[in-house]
Amino acid sequence: MSRIVVLGAGVCGLASAMMLARDGHDVLVLERNPARVPDTPDEAWTRWERQGVTQFRLAHFLLPAGRAVLETELPETIASLSAAGAARISQMANMPPTLADRAARAGDERFVTLTARRPVLEQVVAALAQQHTGLKVRRGVAVTGVTSKSRGTTPHITGVRLDSSEEISADLVVDAMGRRSRLPQWLRQLGARPVHEESEDSGFTYYQRTFRSDDGTLPEIIAPIGSPIGTIFLVTLPADNGTWAVVIATSSGDQPLKRLRDPRVWTSVIDACPLHRHWLDGEPITGVEAMGGLIDQRRRFAPGGEPVATGIAAVADAWACTNPSLGRGMTYGLRHAQRLRDTVREHLQDPDAFARAWDQVTETELRPFYEDTVAENRLRREEIDALRRGVAPPKPDSRTARFLAAVPHDPDVFRTYLETRAGLATIRDVVSRPALMERIAQLNFPAPVPLPGPNRSQLLELIANGTAERVTGMTGYRV
Ligand SMILES: Cc1cc2nc3c(=O)[nH]c(=O)nc-3n(C[C@H](O)[C@H](O)[C@H](O)COP(=O)(O)OP(=O)(O)OC[C@H]3O[C@@H](n4cnc5c(N)ncnc54)[C@H](O)[C@@H]3O)c2cc1C
Numbered sequence: 001m002s003r004i005v006v007l008g009a010g011v012c013g014l015a016s017a018m019m020l021a022r023d024g025h026d027v028l029v030l031e032r033n034p035a036r037v038p039d040t041p042d043e044a045w046t047r048w049e050r051q052g053v054t055q056f057r058l059a060h061f062l063l064p065a066g067r068a069v070l071e072t073e074l075p076e077t078i079a080s081l082s083a084a085g086a087a088r089i090s091q092m093a094n095m096p097p098t099l100a101d102r103a104a105r106a107g108d109e110r111f112v113t114l115t116a117r118r119p120v121l122e123q124v125v126a127a128l129a130q131q132h133t134g135l136k137v138r139r140g141v142a143v144t145g146v147t148s149k150s151r152g153t154t155p156h157i158t159g160v161r162l163d164s165s166e167e168i169s170a171d172l173v174v175d176a177m178g179r180r181s182r183l184p185q186w187l188r189q190l191g192a193r194p195v196h197e198e199s200e201d202s203g204f205t206y207y208q209r210t211f212r213s214d215d216g217t218l219p220e221i222i223a224p225i226g227s228p229i230g231t232i233f234l235v236t237l238p239a240d241n242g243t244w245a246v247v248i249a250t251s252s253g254d255q256p257l258k259r260l261r262d263p264r265v266w267t268s269v270i271d272a273c274p275l276h277r278h279w280l281d282g283e284p285i286t287g288v289e290a291m292g293g294l295i296d297q298r299r300r301f302a303p304g305g306e307p308v309a310t311g312i313a314a315v316a317d318a319w320a321c322t323n324p325s326l327g328r329g330m331t332y333g334l335r336h337a338q339r340l341r342d343t344v345r346e347h348l349q350d351p352d353a354f355a356r357a358w359d360q361v362t363e364t365e366l367r368p369f370y371e372d373t374v375a376e377n378r379l380r381r382e383e384i385d386a387l388r389r390g391v392a393p394p395k396p397d398s399r400t401a402r403f404l405a406a407v408p409h410d411p412d413v414f415r416t417y418l419e420t421r422a423g424l425a426t427i428r429d430v431v432s433r434p435a436l437m438e439r440i441a442q443l444n445f446p447a448p449v450p451l452p453g454p455n456r457s458q459l460l461e462l463i464a465n466g467t468a469e470r471v472t473g474m475t476g477y478r479v
Pocket of ligand 1: 007008009010011012013014030031032033051052053055058059060061062063141142143144176177178179181291294315316317318321324326327328329330331333
């Protein structure tokens with residue numbers, strides 16, 4: 001049995017801790033935020049103060065691949081989420097109207113998820129972690145550095161230092177401190193080589209609002225959960241207990257759209273989108289919340305395969321984060337946590353082998369998902385920026401373009417696309433499948449029909465006056 005200290009009690013830190021404790025390790029979680037875990041989902045939404053997690057009350061969706069990790073590794077979270085009112089949603093509900101074969105098939109259950117507002121999901125996980133055997137969570141303690149017996153180019157981390165100057169020793173320190181983790185700086189202070197870091201502003205700003213129905217029901221899903229509509233991108237996210245979030249994503253440089261902070265302007269834009277306006281049919285339980293300045297960031301703790309330190313592992317957002325329009329952060333973080341547990345099983349007794357294996361797992365299994373997300377978001381933003389300037393938008397590579405265009409016209413291609421929306425596969429992966437591309441080559445289908453909603457000039461009119469010529473069409477499906 002080893003002593004493992006996990007830094008940060010976010011969803012992924014706690015999930016890592018529970019998986020490790022389940023293997024018989026003695027696990028301690030250290031969390032800076034002092035607030036106690038609320039007793040109920042309602043209290044979590046209304047009263048839980050989680051300074052340091054800026055996105056805490058913003059829209060979150062757990063993808064099917066994240067649900068699958070919880071179901072396999074921590075099945076009690078699934079039962080508790082259901083009891084807390086989490087929504088059970090199948091991404092098959094997104095089926096394009098153009099598909100004639102609408103019958104369910106074996107395997108469709110891989111597109112099912114269980115999702116909730118972030119405070120509710122975290123309350124469920126935190127309450128279970130609190131009672132977990134072999135696991136202790138200390139809240140209200142900020143970690144200020146890592147300790148090592150030796151200074152030098154590859155220090156071996158032996159524990160952490162707290163703001164109270166207390167030192168805690170560990171066989172392994174897991175960094176789950178999220179996107180603002182200062183671990184790279186702490187390692188530098190011990191003389192370690194620099195961690196490789198890459199970071200860019202995602203270029204998106206999000207304007208979102210959360211709603212609740214009076215009878216616990218959720219709006220019908222009749223358009224993709226992420227819907228490109230001209231120079232905006234709409235995201236509609238079902239959540240727990242008859243609540244849901246609606247998000248308008250814009251290019252950060254789009255000055256006129258900053259008026260979306262005004263609830264009347266925001267409402268008029270959603271109301272102009274025929275397949276989305278019914279998501280307004282509820283009581284708003286927040287104002288319009290704006291968030292920008294979100295980065296895509298990735299770190300490598302073994303640049304060129306050579307670890308900068310041993311005895312330490314960064315997991316989830318502390319390793320990499322992306323802007324959230326595809327809702328992938330928690331899902332990839334949970335998968336990373338699962339693979340951390342596997343790597344600990346195999347290599348914990350040999351710190352150098354562990355550091356190399358953890359780098360290998362992260363680079364080969366997780367990094368492709370990070371790159372896929374960044375590439376897709378970049379293309380989306382470039383498309384929006386081109387449409388704003390009135391020039392032809394850039395196209396994805398020809399295989400990807402053909403794959404995406406075929407999605408509304410073939411049930412197998414649609415399901416393959418859902419694999420990429422569920423967090424199960426990358427687009428690069430699926431367009432490399434010869435059988436899929438051969439099938440698409442045999443299909444005849446028309447060019448994609450845009451989803452109905454305001455074009456650029458109608459959008460600007462709405463932003464300026466709150467009204468525009470009414471958009472009425474109910475057809476269109478593009479991804
Ligand atoms: C606007 C927005 C919307 C998002 N929407 C989605 C979505 O729909 N679906 C999805 O899957 N993901 C989404 N994400 C991403 C998701 O929020 C993250 O991937 C997820 O929170 C990562 O969890 P984590 O446990 O790694 O880190 P965090 O949740 O950030 O937790 C880090 C923890 O570390 C603690 N901590 C930090 N420093 C210290 C310290 N020095 N000492 C002790 N403790 C410390 C913090 O207090 C915090 O509790 C979204 C992100 C944003 C910004």
